[in-house]
Amino acid sequence: MATVSALALLPGVAAAQSTIQSSAGQPSSGEASGDAEIVVTALRNEQTLGTVPLGISAISAEKLEERAAKSMADFVALTPGLNLQSIGAAGNGVVAIRGISPQAVAGTVATYIDEVPISSSGIGARGGLYQPDLDPNDIERVEVLKGPQGTLYGASSLGGVIKYVLKKPSLTETDIHLSEGLTMFDNGEPGIALRASATTPLITDKLGVRVSAFYRHDPGFVDDVLLGGRNVNDANAWGVRGGLYWKPVDNVSVDLSAMIQQTNSQGFSTVDLDWQTFEPLYGKDTQLRAVPEYLKVRTEFYSATLKWDTGAGTLLSSTGYAYVAPRDQGDMTYNYTGTGGPIEYGTPGAARGSHINKQFSQEIRFSSNRFGPVEFTVGGFFQRAKTDDRYDYLTFTEGGVVDPNAPLLGQNYASGVGKEYAGFINGNLYLTEQFDISAGYRYSHIEQTRSSVRGGAFLYGVPPFSLTDSRSTEENKSTYQIGARWRPSDDLMFYVRAASGYRPGGTRGVPPTAPPGTSPSYTSDTIWSYEAGMKVKALDGRLTFDADVYRIDWSDIQTLVYFGFFNTVGNGGKARSEGGEIQATFEPVKGLTLTANGGYTNARFTEDAPEVAVTKGLPIYYVPKWTATFGADYGWELANGLRANIGGDYAYRSSQLDATRFRLPGYSILNLRAGVKGDSFGVNLYVKNVTDKRALVGTSQGYYEFFNPFVVVVNEPRSYGITLTQNF
Template identity: 30%
Template sequence: MTGSFSGFRSRSEAHCLRLAVALACGGVPLLSYAQTDGSAERERSVNADGAKAPASSAIESVNVTAQRRREPAREVPLTADVVKGEAMERGGYQSLSDLAALLPGVNHSQSGGGTGGSQLTMRGISTGAQVGATVGMYVDDVPFGSSSAYAGGGSSSLDLGLFDLASVESLRGPQGTLYGAGAMGGLVKYVAVEPDPGYFSAQASAETSSVRGGGSGHVLRGVLNAPLSEGVAGLRATVYQRSESGFVRDTNHGNRLVDGSKTDGARVALLVTPSKDVSLRITALTQRQRRDGSSSEDVDLATGRPVDGPLTKRLLLDEPMEVRNDLLSAALKVDLKWATLDAITGWQRSSSAGRVDASALYAPLLAPAGIVNPVYGLDYSFYNRKVTQEVRLTSPRSRQFEWLAGMFYTNESGSKTQFLQPFDASLQPANPVLADAKFPSTFRETALFGTGTYYLTPETDITFGVRRSRNSQQLEQQFTGLFAPSPQQASRSSEGVTTWLITGRWRPAEKQAVYVRAASGYRPGGPLPLIMNPLTGAALGNSSFKSDSLWSYEVGWKGEVVPGRLSTEVALYQIDWKDMQVFTASAGFSGIGNAGRARSRGLEWTMRAAATDSLRVATALSVIDAKLVDASPDLGGLAGDRLPNTSRLSAALQADYDFRIAGYPAYVGATARYTGDRWSSFREAPGVPQYRLPAYAAVDLRGGVQMGRVNLGLYVRNLTNRRGQISAETTLSTAGGPARVNLIAPRTIGLQLSMDFS
């Protein structure tokens, strides 16, 4: 066997180098994970002003901070969805996949199907396996997640437990001017409930649920709000635990469930307001997610049918994953009279680690070279530590001229590791280690930004905005193992990027607005691993890849048709995307590069109606036509091919009714949602065969009653038990293995109980 290893290495030096570079850039099969949509059909808050209106008001108006000011959502010249915390709690929605399922046209992907390796896309801005994030993630005013391609930036959308949140804001289209790098498709902002120094309250809640074909799960949560100094200082604390049993079984190990998960988290916030002009909020949160494996089913690539039966797969190795997120932030607000000063400091740490059973790929691939093992495991991890500082000044409200100016700084230290290990028949590690790769990296960025709004008339205004950013990065390479190349030097890159914003807005009547918007966004470029020719010393391949960017053009109308009873919004947009960041194979080496152009056109429409103060109906529709403009050999797509994981049509219908039972307030509600067919990749995608995900629809029900301080709730998700396919990982299919297809959860029934101790 030793002789076989030696012969293989001497014949395959170039292959080893390619594998090493691919490990760094995510080009190795099973590392460029397929996208996975959210796991279950959920309730949709299908309106920009919030889905839930209290019984005392027909249609409630809420504020958003999309333009770094708190203002009515109907005034904002873009599509801004608000999912209120109360609505999420009523439906039992507790994760990022739940949230995304409430928003037609928003796609949530879980890398490999596991908890934590998550990715959001909006308006079709996706190439399948993403190099970096295209949707920004914020916790209050702090950006979360790496901007680098080497610290999980492309697969680390914050999957924060949806507990004790005032709302979650979703902004469609590029937000590069006000929110910076990575927000080229849109932005998601978690808005926590703030401490209130004026009163004491406490709440405890418990939930139990059962999924058809699986086991039971539970949620435990406690919330405390305590005034430390009445009217001056308050503390709010939340702790929670969510456990899910899963519903996919492993036929190789006695049909045991292999996709259970557990999430533990806590958040503590301190608010101090020494005067009416000064406030300081300090927040700390921590969350740990663990999952046994992905909620994926083995499916025959050609027929789309389960290989061994519904909700089953075959594993030789377990595929656990663990994700940890920590955040500490301080937000200072000072009213200077002539402007408001905001200073936001953030420190965060995130890590993820997991394993993929890569046996079906590497066993047949390496056997002809004399490397014969029955099992191969690919361990991977990401780590990122990030410090951010933002300072901005915002002018007072005016109907003549308003302005905003700020600066932003971030400093990231990250790493990526991958470990390819063979195992023997008894699942003990075998020698030699094939690849042990570590890629420490740094990312630093500074930016200046500002906007100005000039009112031509009281009903008409124009806004201009600009952001100038500059980043510098460094990537180191540390290789050992059979496939390791000789030591390579560190690589560096730097670039400057400018993003722009211009909007025009006209209010033809009270609570109505027509707007046009043009905005740009980008993702940072970065260094590439330097692989040197051992004979000439010359670099093989490029030393860096550049940023990609897009321009979005949007026209929309929003307002009330019947005051207090009927409101609607409609938006038409076109997005032109160029220099798309993609995984490449250049000069015989895998890496990251830039492809050509893509274009996304679409329509978004929502309507809310209140026939009475107690009955509310909301609808939402998203139509997306996202295509390649230029053919790309790296993506395996031709001009005119649809972009992956994006349905042309998605829609939702929601109804809620409030009433009384024996004098107690009660509610019932239902949500129906439809998602059209999608393709998992491009038709000739290298190493990732294309798979068609058929259209599906699902229905959710919810109801509850409040009896004094006790609240009882019941929900049913996926009432008709639809088998909705939401993503496909097809890397194993290149070696004859099955496609791993993620499914929405089967019918799930949950019972909720909460008690207030105010």
């Protein structure tokens, strides 16, 4: 439940062997090819996955389609080191990479679409709780970069970057792709997914267009025992996208793209447990809400990218605008009534919020060709982000209607503007053809202005009291990267890398219980990461293996600082995350592909910090220590050009601490799939969560010692589905 989780923070992939990147302007076939190398743009130029000297995973469109993916939750298990803790609906969750997770409300992972950042880089729009979560329609691949990426991706890429790469219009071929999906939970209602895309050249080799659209109805499985609703957590989503790709001459291209997606979740995947026994209060998959809950997220993205191959290198200009607007409402009735164990049902109330981030960005960079032993990328970046974050705490009448005569019980409003000006340079020096060293530097100047109003009986217990604040901050930050890569052969690479990152500081509200002289601002936190890894391809490409180990030191952590019962955002404590990851793909016999990935993350605070209520050795929130996924797929040729496949995967995640310090138990999930595919059509059958494993994947009602019921987020039950695809 999004708003309740937010209240607790207020005062009081595996590398897939698929051809997923074709030459510019050509559509990807999506067909598996053991000889193909995935091409990624992680370092702001095209490189094959096996030559990128850092931890990275890439998930192809084909893999997403095979798994009937609809959101980020469907590819997390394919990506060692990546974790998502849901707060009850797609787009409302906490994302962590390599143990670096939000300890307050600002995100630690940057999200990009192509060349454009779409996630907020500060506290303003609660990017740590509302992560952009796209439907995979018209996505070419998802790249997950692990570890700080401060020199190339700037602020708030402390833990890493999630990058959605969209499909480009074709300049040579007409292609139409349709898909229809049907899914159903045990004893539940059906859900549907309709997707369509088309691309065609308007002027052969010069101008191409691409359009796409989708609609989804995701079925629910949670029932409400007071409002009388069945499947109250169902959701509807839709989206459209258009793109133009123009090559007026061979060495110049212009790529225009626009996308809108809207997701409306009618409720949250939360159930009510008894605060002492942790048993369901009202039965399996049930909740009791006095007011309706919802999460509505609108995402808009517009970009214009110009590339010019100068002969000496490529000059790129990327202009983008992103609008991400989550709006939610959560039942706060139990919080309004009181605390301290089982309590009587009180006056219905809710928190209604909106968390809007609008940002414009402009980047210009030049990536050189290799000049003797040297190649480099140099550029400049500007971003202006306007955030508007607010919560109203409302009283409702019975039946879930706002009481027009009741006073506002509380308010928490904040709006601001942040600007970032940055210059960066990254280069490689080839000491031999097999050995090179790299270095990078980025200088950023950040300006922020923020105004806020907080008050009301619910937040501070004193109805007349309100806290207003309007302040500006400026800071200059530098980030660094240095590494080395050794390729003794085309099929073997070793690398080491050290890199830094940061997250901007800002202003904050000071609770009434804070001592005199408490600063109205907090500072940026910083990361230093040290990584070593290897990437192997053997047995004529039938075996690929990536492995890495890392250590990350985190200082001045942005988290919650406590002043008596109240808290606010501040800095406190240090932490360290140490671990390793592996990704492997093996084809022992023709047609059979075995995959495995695993991650170990030991992320803990390294000193006592009473001001933030942590002790040395306490695990960082939202981080499982162990993750592993094993998969097997077998494909064989049928008659008339048809190909059949059958497969499945088994994913395990160990226990982890929620922000309430409740330990969520570990769990494992088994998925199965089978299908037949031809040149013009395909049929894919799947069963998700075959054993109907019910797991707690998050909490949302705050500290269970204080509230009854204890509200937890649960995973989806067993579901069955079929997807049909057609190509023209």
